[in-house]
Amino acid sequence: MVVHHRPRVLIVEDDPDTLVILRINLTAAGVEPMLAGDGRTAIERIEAESPDAVLLDVLLPGIDGWQVLEQLHAKGDPVPVIVCSGKDNMHDLQRARDLGAVAYLVKPFDIDRLIEVTSEVVGLRLTDPVTERGTVAGTELA
């Protein structure tokens, strides 16, 4: 029997509508989505379930997306993180890059582009687990 491993992507987003939309679209794209509505849940699920990638919104209640990214960076967690932010500025882009994010998407994002970037990040991780962290960023953060 051939076992098909669907890459698991943790969507961290506080807006319920966006959560549902991303879940539907990523499921259709062949990804198994996992959900987190705040930073604390995100950290817990990353530690407990080791997703293949994280789609991280920066605006979150309690621990925000930047703090989540900082914690992952400090721990040296190798999970690739795609930062989603409403701010299109160099400061945030550089901050994401410094904290090891592999891509930075500006909201409102095009869902096809998001799926494309997510698939690329997950695909690289699955086929080449030794890919150096941050090199996938060439798609967005270079």
Added chain:
Amino acid sequence: MRNHRQSEPDRLRRDARIAGLRDFQTPSLEAVEQRRRQLWQRTATALAVIAAVVVAFAIIPSNRLQEAGTGRILFVIVGVGGGLFLWAFHKETALERLTRSLTDERVLTAALTNRLHEVSLLLDAGKQMNAHLQMDELLDTILRSACELLDATGGSVMLVEETDLVTVCALGRDAAVGQRMRLGEGVAGYVAIRRDPVLIDGHADPDLFPGLVLREPYVESAMSVPLVHRAELQGVLNVNAPIGRSFTEYDLRALAVFAEQAALAVANARLYEAERAHVAALLDLRKKREAG
């Protein structure tokens, strides 16, 4: 391979059936955890019995093991043990999927609940603000509602008067009332000119905010948002975080949404004040005419 076209409830029911959760009508993480404990307790007990039987066979004198059938029984017992483990593993996989799906559902429910709570708070604040037309009462309501919404300890409302911002209402620092600053000066002046909300975490940068006056007591974290209605700047709303707490961009977004309603209420109150002043002037004129 799993059927990806199944709907979420169908998938939940299927995994629940595999995991041995009968009558699975109301999804619950607790029921799944209970089933997991039960599964592994039973599996562990069965495997312990099998191990005991295997050990018993091992301590039987070796010549007896040569007897026909004994080795075969041992083989069958070990096979049953392996099968049992695989069965438990299959159930565990289904339970894991169930846990993930139920956690996702819980996250969605929590996100919806949070959003409803926020909307309800904003609605309440909007109702309270719209219940006032007297400017001083309204400003007090705006400031208190903002502090309540964001668990802030204090703050102020500044209104535009020609080229100045005047503090007309303050909470936590009464001495600030009546203070004036020019548009463009300090954090509030910057917010007024740029019309962009600002989040201050730690010391504000005097280079970024010219004319910044450091205040006592020192505020670790604060937010300032413009009060703009129909492209017209009404003023600036400032809130301060309690000691040990920092506001986040999330809080700033909530305050910005709140400020839109507050700006509308301020504009209405100003209109009302202007109308009252107009009526008072007309009445005064009439009195003078009648007297003359």
